[in-house]
Amino acid sequence: MSESLLGQSVRRKEDYRFLTGSGTYTDDVTVPGQLYAFFLRSPHAHARIRAIDTAAAKAAPGVVAVYVGTDLQGKVNGLPCGWLITGIDGQPMKEPVHPPLAQGKVRHVGDQVAMIVAESLNQAKDASELIEVDYEVLPACVDPAQARAPGAPLVHDDVPDNTCYVWGLGDKAATDAAFAQAAHVTTLEYINNRLIPNAIEPRAAVAQYHRGDDSYTLHVTSQNPHVERLLMTAFVLGLPEHKVRVIAPDVGGGFGSKIFLYAEETVLTWAAGQIKRPIKWTAERSESFLADAHGRDHVTKAELALDKHGKFLALRVHTTAGLGAYLSTFASSVPTILYATLLAGQYTTPNIYCEVTSVFTHTAPVDAYRGAGRPEATYVVERIVETAAREMKIDPAEIRRRNFITQFPYQTPVALCYDIGNYEGTLSEAMRVADVPGFEVRRKEAEARGKLRGLGYSAYIEACGLAPSNIAGALGARAGLYEAGEVRVHPTGKVTVFTGSHSHGQGHETTFAQVVAQRLGMSVEDIDVVHGDTGRIAFGMGTYGSRSIAVGGAAIVRALDKVVAKGKKIAAHLLEAAEGDIEFENGEFTVAGTDKKVPFAQVALTAYVPHNYPLDKLEPGLNEMAFYDPTNFTFPAGCHICEVEIDRATGETRIVNFTAVDDFGKIINPMIVEGQVHGGLTQGIGQALLEACVYDKESGQLITGSMMDYALPRADDVPNFKVSTQETPCTHNPLGVKGCGEAGAIGAPAAVINAITAALWPLGVRDIPMPATPQTVWRALQTAPKARSGRA
Amino acid sequence: MYTFDYARPESLKDVATALRKQGEAKLLAGGQSLVQALRLRLAHPPALVDLQAIPELRGIAVANNVVSVGAMTRHAEVAASREIQRAIPALAKLAAGIGDRQVRNQGTIGGSLANADPGADYPAAVLGLGANIVTNKREIPADKFFLGLFETALKPGELIVRVDFPLPLRAGYAKFRNPASRFALVGVFVCDTTSGVRVAVTGAGPCVFRAKRMEKVLAKDFTPQAVEKIVLPAEGLNTDIHAQADYRAHLVTVMAQRAVEAAAKL
């Protein structure tokens, strides 16, 4: 057997196109007769629209159409939410209407008020300034912690207390009882800071209507074009699904923010049908800040009960989650199903109860963002575990070891069943790589330079490979979560793979080609991977939740199984042997125990030129497709160790070492995995040190509306990461893979804050909120009970 | 952007003519501030007068204890200039710390000074070194140039031709970057001259200003310890989501110490 292609750092096939500027992004798509759209957005967080006068805009040069909310009434429905959460009162969540253009009221700064369509973008913008909107400005509430306060302004008149639902998971009574037995209780309050995704490519769409057959083509920056089409046709526009083709061509990053069905492309598609001309819209960066779905935004109180040996007895968590002004596509599931189910972490905590109150605020919608719920859960667990260790004077690694799950499968008290893991393995390897024993020497040396040095852990777990459809359905999902894959063998033996997964930076064109090449004994150059087009791919649920290789890859493997099975039948016929005696390896079908063989390419040719072929028993052709529905989630896990130095004089934190040892199961392409980890860690560090979406509490204005105020991490904000992997293969998918796209963003924040608080603990500082900006840390030092004077 | 007329004169005389023709015209230097304002539709001048093609606005010269930097000199040119690195290393270092590579290759000293962003770096060097701003009409001493938030002594029709920096005995600059924009949250330029010490603070107030108390003590004792205890009153200093006034006041002290340390090393 030749060397396996699985586990090889094959160079990314797609990079030639990206690095030479020959990719095709949505904004590169230009269609003859194309018009341009511009959205007039609300300057207020909350206001009643008394009147809108569009007459001057409509008469402006180049303007073809101007639409406002009332123009859409009865024609375009509200945007749907894909996950129904049922509250602890047994009631379904509140689903206020989410109109694609504001109707009667605006509910956040950036809410779409009007769409102007013109011959040029500048003309559309000029005309937008001629629209007169008579607003009655109303008080706004932007803080989830205040959304239920008496007298808080309501986001939706029909949603009392701004409360979408109060939801719970776990055994409350048993948890409360366990607290009564505790030798020690650690309590922490957290704000999981609201983030703005900032994919490098802003959202964009080009909608076309084809008169000839009354159909539509929509190019759009989407992570899941089939879902986009399904939601748009079935729920919002009422168009026949087969008459709409959605293409998500090259997409420059998403991090979750391009999963959702947004207002802009919906109105654009509808309007293209009205005007019967193509229309393009490309978000400006300022619009991305205002109107992309944001992430996180939790306010949490957690308590951990321990016995006197540091064994965890129970965890009790109360979270208020901000949803923004409207329910985005998967908003309801993120702070519930994707969050509370992860609160066991890597530990045997026998009793867990979590209650989540999700509230509307006068802010942009909040939805899945890299990690989606799991970073929030990891932060809760790993911060409180580390704090408990410090309070009880137990080494933080040791307290984790005392509580690790070691027997698999393991049923947690919060619904999930972990199939496999090795938490001691990743912890001890991370400690070795991070040279934990040498830390004290490094700390002393730093102290001599006036720096506070700290080391913190984060032993995270995530649930990926979303998801078994029946389980997801029972939990409220309004969609299946399988994936589709098709392997088309051409007459010459070359292969095109059609996948329902979508690559927007993840390198699927390479990784998936490796999987196929390995199985068929071919080279990756002989395989092309097609994704992101409802016109070419049967179906797909798309890419998010680190599901592509675990679910999309598995579907391809299932299709390959069918290709090989059919190939064996053809080979048996050609070799005049029994089908059961045919083996397939290294690209050749052989009769077991003989030297009789036929290469794959010849079998492919025979399938398409079936002159010598069992036509009575077998269809010609070699094109197989499969749907794969996973039987469980996958559970990537690992250990991150962060070491920081804090400048006492300025409060500035530098990350001096960062170690990540991750268990992603089997690895197909280590280089791509490493890249995913680097990106994830950087985003996690961004959340911990830099990023904060800030709305003005009074006016509801977005203060961090540009890069001038929203601090994204830059290359020099992060150290040279030390990353490596360990493999405990997933037990229930054919590749043994778990997924790696989100792990960095999930694990890193707690590791960073644990490192900072470790450095500050001797001064009496227990906690530092994210982002731990220089000012925040400096203030903590100013008020630290045991702080000595700083030095420059 | 709104539409605008565009002119690219090749001499100062032609600039003056262009400005006379269109009084509301804006000068375009590196475009690193102006183009953003245009793109965001925050500015809508009827015309832009591009200064790129005017030879008199370019070049670096060191003569008679003065470093002259033409208004259209890019930040990257100042940072890379051997002459400036030798004569006023702190100035080269400051320029090297502005923005990112693209910004430094495009942005100019004249544009930065005319713009007078409260967080800009150059104003600290200009005020700290006691430079003269030479315009097409007159010479303006740094102490009289910066008037307030985005406000300078430049009159309509007046443009910066060059900046003349007198050579210091020693000088140093320390900048604490805004974590998002990387402009100066606080930047302090200290400069020791035969006629005394000057300390200029940027980022902390509406525009660059001198910290006179620090100047006084440093004149006697040019060491970091000398300013360690001098903290500016927070009142009147900038407050925003990145730093409240008291933190900025504290940072002025820390950056002053570090600037003195840097001056001693250079």
Ligand SMILES: Cc1cc2nc3c(=O)[nH]c(=O)nc-3n(C[C@H](O)[C@H](O)[C@H](O)COP(=O)(O)OP(=O)(O)OC[C@H]3O[C@@H](n4cnc5c(N)ncnc54)[C@H](O)[C@@H]3O)c2cc1C
């Ligand atoms: C991403 C980014 C990061 C940045 N970071 C920093 C930083 O860290 N520190 C910092 O100091 N700056 C920073 N800047 C600003 C940068 O230094 C700009 O170059 C500077 O503010 C303006 O210079 P300009 O040559 O681009 O001028 P322009 O943008 O072309 O012009 C600015 C203004 O000055 C006027 N003007 C230009 N030239 C003259 C002249 N000769 N006489 C009279 N008026 C004139 C123009 O009419 C205009 O009003 C940053 C900018 C960007 C985009």
